[in-house]
Amino acid sequence: MNYIGGEWVEGSGGETFASVVPATGETIGEFPRSTAADVDRAVAAAKEAWRDWRLVPAPKRAEVLYRFAALIAEQKDDLADLMSREMGKVKLEAAGDVQEAIDMTLYMAGEGRRLFGHTTPSELPNKFQMSVRMPIGVVGVITPWNFPIAIPSWKIAPALVCGNTVVFKPAEDTPLLAQRFVELLEEAGLPAGVVNVVQGFGEEVGEALVSHPDVPVITFTGSRETGVRVTHAAAEQLKLVHLELGGKNAILVLDDADLDLAVEGIVWSAFGTSGQRCTAASRVIVHEQVYGELQERLVARAEGMRLGPGWEEETDLGPVINRASIEKIHSYTEIGKKEGATLLTGGEPAREGELEQGFYYRPTIFGDVEAGMRIAQEEIFGPTTALIPVKDFDEAIRAANGVEYGLSSAIFTQDVNRAFRAMRDLDTGITYVNAGTTGAEVHLPFGGTKHTGNGHREAGQAALDVFTEWKSLYIDYSGKLQRAQIDTEEHPAP
Ligand code: NAD
Numbered sequence: 001m002n003y004i005g006g007e008w009v010e011g012s013g014g015e016t017f018a019s020v021v022p023a024t025g026e027t028i029g030e031f032p033r034s035t036a037a038d039v040d041r042a043v044a045a046a047k048e049a050w051r052d053w054r055l056v057p058a059p060k061r062a063e064v065l066y067r068f069a070a071l072i073a074e075q076k077d078d079l080a081d082l083m084s085r086e087m088g089k090v091k092l093e094a095a096g097d098v099q100e101a102i103d104m105t106l107y108m109a110g111e112g113r114r115l116f117g118h119t120t121p122s123e124l125p126n127k128f129q130m131s132v133r134m135p136i137g138v139v140g141v142i143t144p145w146n147f148p149i150a151i152p153s154w155k156i157a158p159a160l161v162c163g164n165t166v167v168f169k170p171a172e173d174t175p176l177l178a179q180r181f182v183e184l185l186e187e188a189g190l191p192a193g194v195v196n197v198v199q200g201f202g203e204e205v206g207e208a209l210v211s212h213p214d215v216p217v218i219t220f221t222g223s224r225e226t227g228v229r230v231t232h233a234a235a236e237q238l239k240l241v242h243l244e245l246g247g248k249n250a251i252l253v254l255d256d257a258d259l260d261l262a263v264e265g266i267v268w269s270a271f272g273t274s275g276q277r278c279t280a281a282s283r284v285i286v287h288e289q290v291y292g293e294l295q296e297r298l299v300a301r302a303e304g305m306r307l308g309p310g311w312e313e314e315t316d317l318g319p320v321i322n323r324a325s326i327e328k329i330h331s332y333t334e335i336g337k338k339e340g341a342t343l344l345t346g347g348e349p350a351r352e353g354e355l356e357q358g359f360y361y362r363p364t365i366f367g368d369v370e371a372g373m374r375i376a377q378e379e380i381f382g383p384t385t386a387l388i389p390v391k392d393f394d395e396a397i398r399a400a401n402g403v404e405y406g407l408s409s410a411i412f413t414q415d416v417n418r419a420f421r422a423m424r425d426l427d428t429g430i431t432y433v434n435a436g437t438t439g440a441e442v443h444l445p446f447g448g449t450k451h452t453g454n455g456h457r458e459a460g461q462a463a464l465d466v467f468t469e470w471k472s473l474y475i476d477y478s479g480k481l482q483r484a485q486i487d488t489e490e491h492p493a494p
Contacts, residue, residue: 002032002199003182005045006192011200012037019175022088022319023309023358031175034200036208039167042196043214046138046165049193054135054163061161062112068157068188069105072098072149079149079180084310086176087148088319088359089273091311101153101181104442104459108157111464115162124491126478133468135163136240139217140209142202142230143178145171145321146276152181154446154458155219156195162467166195167215169206173321175199202226210234218242219466221278221458224379224405224451231454242456242466244447246379247407249437250283250400252422254393255290257412261434263297265410269436270385271305271363274320278452279408279430279438283369283376284387285396291389295367298387299345302363307350309358319358320382329361329382336375341366341386371399379405393418401427406449408437429457 001008011032018027032038053061072079076098083094117132139159143151152168159166170178182197198205206226210218210233220230221244234241251269253262269281286294310318320326326349333347346364361382369376369386376386390396400409410432411422419433429448430440440446445457456466476482487493 001179002034002038002042003179003186003195003197004038004042005048005196006186011035012041017172017200019086019173020322021085021358022321023085025357025359028086029176031179031199034198034205036204038198038200039205039208039212042167042198043138043209043212045193045196046167047214049191050135050137050165053165053191053194056163058115058161058163059112061163062109064185064188064190065105065109065112065157065161068185068190069102069109071184071188072102072105075180075184076102079177081311082180083148083177084318087145087174088321089310090315090318091313093273094310097147097150100147100150100442104150104153105157107442108161108463111158111161115464122474123484124476124478124482126476127482128475128477129473131470131472133162133464134471136217136467136469137164138215139164139166139219139467140212140215141166141168142206142209142218142220142222143168143170144222145173146273146278148174148177149181151221152178154442154463155221156185158463159219159467160190160194162464164217164467165193167209168195168197169209170197170199172199172201206230207233210239211237213237216240217467220244240466241454243454244278244458245452246381246405247278247280247448247452248283248377248379248403248405249279249281249408249428250285250410251281251437252396252400252409252411252413253284253286253290253294254396254411254413254415254418255287256414257290258414258434259290259294259297262294262412263301265412265434265436266298266385267301269410269438271302271317271383272438274318274361275383275385276320276381277438279440280381281410281437282380282385283400284385285371285390285399286387287396288389288391291387295344295365295387298365302345302365305363307355307360307362309354317363317383319360321359323359325382326359326361329380329384332375332378332380332382332384333364336366336369336373336386339373339375341369341373341375344387346383371402377403393421397422397425401425404451407452408432408448410435410437429453
């Protein structure tokens with residue numbers, strides 16, 4: 001269902017689409033394939049609701065978020081279970097996704113009593129001045145399926161506490177989780193119209209939202225390709241566009257690395273969520289002295305992974321999101337082979353037994369990869385990683401930076417000097433030392449350089465910049481007209 005102006009409603013066109021369980025191919029629900037007319041209605045409701053919501057004191061807006069966080073916490077296990085079904089990730093990681101939404105909602109609720117501005121002295125006597133954050137209006141929220149509860153919270157919690165209203169277009173692969181998310185917001189007492197959901201496809205609902213004249217802000221997470229389309233569609237109306245796009249993240253393993261730790265970090269980062277994280281490590285750049293041993297250990301670990309439905313406790317690797325994704329991942333296996341990389345393990349869909357019905361791909365490792373090969377340059381978004389041997393630290397940094405994306409990076413070393421050089425020289429928005437490429441916490445900025453985005457950041461204080469505009473206020477209590485920058489007898493030029 002769509003949620004517009006506080007009512008759960010069908011789409012106006014009458015058509016629906018199915019949400020499919022990636023582990024089994026079964027349908028888990030039917031949702032409206034909405035149209036631009038539904039977007040118009042949702043935007044009108046959000047615009048109307050904004051008139052009052054912007055005037056609700058921020059600490060009161062935050063109270064809804066505190067209740068929302070408590071409700072998600074109560075439902076954590078059920079939501080994680082549903083996520084392992086609708087999206088496919090293993091339940092432990094699904095619970096982490098839900099926990100991230102709780103953390104983000106609590107962090108942003110805290111902003112209700114902060115939302116700090118600045119006060120600063122005036123150059124003139126008897127004059128006060130400050131700058132404050134102002135809400136902007138209706139925010140269009142467009143999200144991917146890979147963090148189906150966390151990512152909506154990264155956008156909707158700050159949008160709300162800052163005093164905006166929202167039209168939410170969730171990913172078409174995870175509509176049921178989006179519906180649950182909004183049901184909990186409703187239960188938390190959010191006034192009608194403050195958040196609206198329009199289910200459906202990107203080219204229909206997403207584009208209508210991006211080009212709607214009453215939506216001044218678009219916050220989008222998804223692929224680079226779609227991000228470019230969103231930017232074009234928003235350009236004519238000079239919208240504020242916030243983009244969080246793809247990654248081609250590298251883990252550097254130096255000759256002095258703790259290899260046990262590195263193996264753990266690589267397995268978690270390359271194969272967690274079946275490689276479908278924007279921060280997944282799809283490149284491992286390894287000093288030649290430890291290359292042989294690391295390769296051997298990684299292959300053994302990958303071959304020991306148990307594939308299965310995310311809700312089964314023994315599962316290490318769940319399915320990927322859909323059939324098209326299997327095809328895309330497999331096409332990169334073929335590309336890697338043609339480019340001359342060595343396929344060390346995996347490289348095919350897994351179809352034995354109960355896996356037959358679902359969308360499973362074996363954990364795949366390529367060896368002897370050159371930094372310029374397509375499998376080392378393009379985002380695959382599956383359980384595939386590329387081992388790139390290098391001769392020294394400088395070559396490792398060059399290889400790491402030689403891609404169009406700049407989201408996350410990691411280095412395993414015991415050498416503090418090289419660790420600090422890497423922190424300075426790796427051109428990414430996030431760098432980890434002696435940990436994998438995933439594991440962001442909600443109170444630090446999240447996002448990347450280069451084609452991973454357009455300069456904004458999600459999470460932390462940085463997120464507030466997406467959802468507010470600065471207003472500078474000057475209050476003159478001198479009782480006379482004082483003119484800044486103008487020389488007078490009282491204030492002659494120095
Ligand atoms: P996608 O770009 O295909 O879709 C993302 C969303 O955009 C979906 O809701 C989709 O319906 C919508 N959409 C599609 N076409 C549209 C259009 N023309 N106008 C407006 N909206 C449109 O991405 P995906 O496959 O859902 O997600 C995977 C991608 O997301 C990967 O590239 C991944 O790296 C990226 N991602 C980035 C981050 C980050 O924070 N940087 C986090 C998670 C995922």
